Amino acid sequence: MAIRWVSVGLVVVTIAVIGFLVLRGVLFQNDQRAVTVPDNSLKKLGIETPEKKTAAPDFTLEDPAGRQMSLKELRGKVVFLNFWATWCPPCIQEMPTMEKLHQEMEKAGLVILAIDFQESPEEVKEFFRRHNLNFTALLDRDGKVTELYQAWGLPMSAIVNKRGEPLERFPVIETGTARKPKHFFAAC
Numbered sequence: 001m002a003i004r005w006v007s008v009g010l011v012v013v014t015i016a017v018i019g020f021l022v023l024r025g026v027l028f029q030n031d032q033r034a035v036t037v038p039d040n041s042l043k044k045l046g047i048e049t050p051e052k053k054t055a056a057p058d059f060t061l062e063d064p065a066g067r068q069m070s071l072k073e074l075r076g077k078v079v080f081l082n083f084w085a086t087w088c089p090p091c092i093q094e095m096p097t098m099e100k101l102h103q104e105m106e107k108a109g110l111v112i113l114a115i116d117f118q119e120s121p122e123e124v125k126e127f128f129r130r131h132n133l134n135f136t137a138l139l140d141r142d143g144k145v146t147e148l149y150q151a152w153g154l155p156m157s158a159i160v161n162k163r164g165e166p167l168e169r170f171p172v173i174e175t176g177t178a179r180k181p182k183h184f185f186a187a188c
Helices: 002-024 039-045 089-108 121-130 144-148 175-179 182-187
Strands: 060-062 068-070 078-084 110-117 136-140 156-160 166-170
Touching: 060 136, 078 089, 089 110, 110 144, 121 136, 136 144
Parallel strands: 078 110, 110 136
Antiparallel strands: 060 068, 078 156, 156 166
């Protein structure tokens, strides 16, 4: 029963996020009109937008195989950051949606970075194997990147545009997110 309510809540938040993005005009690549939405409406939905355009904080982390990756080297691509852990039920629940998003949008230049909070490479490898996930996992062994992005609760996701600017922060990626039009990420 509790899982059903969590699922219903996730769908409601997804619809609200998509509605907000439609209002902001970011779902339409060629539409340059600016639409403002009151800040209090965004806060009620759990969406945070940066007050001014700045570069997203750079970081360098290792993947479970020991290869290093930094956010800065991904400039020119839209980056979907997801802060998560293998022990987190909502994190587990959103992973299939992220995999679908990865499969549909990788060729268009979307990069998904699943930043694991303080777990071993073995735990993350096994989780990705068991759930058949193919996007990139990175290890935040000391939790400093999670803290840098103020991901106080897991999961937390953020979108970084092609210029390296943070666009949105939201607490959970829901089923409907994978259905966002492809031009949403192209417009970033």
